[in-house]
Amino acid sequence: MARRGDSSLSTRHWVASVQAEAYAGLGNLSACERALDEAEKVTDLSGPAHNGGWLRFDGSRLSEERGARYLQLGRLDLAERALSTALSQDVLASGQSFRRRGAVLTDLASIGAKRRDPDQVLTYGREALQLARTTSSGYVARKLQGLRTDLGPLARDARVVELGAEIDALSTT
Numbered sequence: 001m002a003r004r005g006d007s008s009l010s011t012r013h014w015v016a017s018v019q020a021e022a023y024a025g026l027g028n029l030s031a032c033e034r035a036l037d038e039a040e041k042v043t044d045l046s047g048p049a050h051n052g053g054w055l056r057f058d059g060s061r062l063s064e065e066r067g068a069r070y071l072q073l074g075r076l077d078l079a080e081r082a083l084s085t086a087l088s089q090d091v092l093a094s095g096q097s098f099r100r101r102g103a104v105l106t107d108l109a110s111i112g113a114k115r116r117d118p119d120q121v122l123t124y125g126r127e128a129l130q131l132a133r134t135t136s137s138g139y140v141a142r143k144l145q146g147l148r149t150d151l152g153p154l155a156r157d158a159r160v161v162e163l164g165a166e167i168d169a170l171s172t173t
Contacts, residue, residue, distance in 0.1 A: 013042035017065055024069040032073065036066050060091060064104055076111050083108050102131040102140030106147050113150035118157040121147075125163050132170055141170050 020035035043059040067083035070076075083104050086092060092101045105128035112120025125147060132140040144167045154160040 013039045013059070017062075020065065020069050021072075024072040027073065029073050029075065032069050036062070036069065039065070060089075061086075061100070063089065064092075064100060067104065068107055071107050071110060074114075076114060080108065080111050083111075098131050098135045099137055099139050102128045102135075102137060103143050105131070106140070106143040110147050110150050113147065113154060116153050118154050118160050121151070121154060122159055122163060125167075129163070129166055129170065144170065 016035045016038035020032045020039060023029075023032035023035055040059060040062050043062075063082050063086035067079045067081075067086055070079035070082060073079075086104050087101070087108070091097055092104060105124045109121045109124035109128060112118070112122075112124065125144070128140060128144055128147075131137065132144055148164055148167045151160055151164050
């Protein structure tokens with residue numbers, strides 16, 4: 001059993017999360033999933049899993065991370081499931097963490113773009129755009145700019161073209 005607040009253990013789990021990102025970048029699904037599973041063990045630690053310093057890895061972002069890695073790997077169904085789970089968490093409820101919520105919404109819109117589903121793109125993309133406008137979050141604006149590059153296959157849908165123009169206008173203000 002882990003000792004209460006053992007920050008060295010949470011560091012180990014954080015490293016596994018970083019490794020998962022690297023494996024996803026290499027296209028290695030099985031290694032990515034093993035690393036994500038290892039990172040998830042941080043939730044088994046009793047008490048606070050961090051020392052209050054710069055590393056505050058407590059597992060609360062694992063659904064977001066898992067979804068982002070699956071998206072990176074092109075595993076859209078797995079990504080959507082993980083991101084939907086993340087979006088339903090209290091910490092990402094509307095009015096809580098705008099930056100994190102905006103990132104998840106943008107990733108869900110990106111899944112819609114990859115599936116050529118304009119309705120999904122618009123549902124999540126518009127909400128992320130509204131968050132970026134309301135909060136002036138540069139991070140969410142940059143995530144949306146990344147989404148902008150995924151919209152090409154939907155260029156015949158006037159609503160998606162309008163969303164793209166709104167994203168462009170956001171990045172110039």
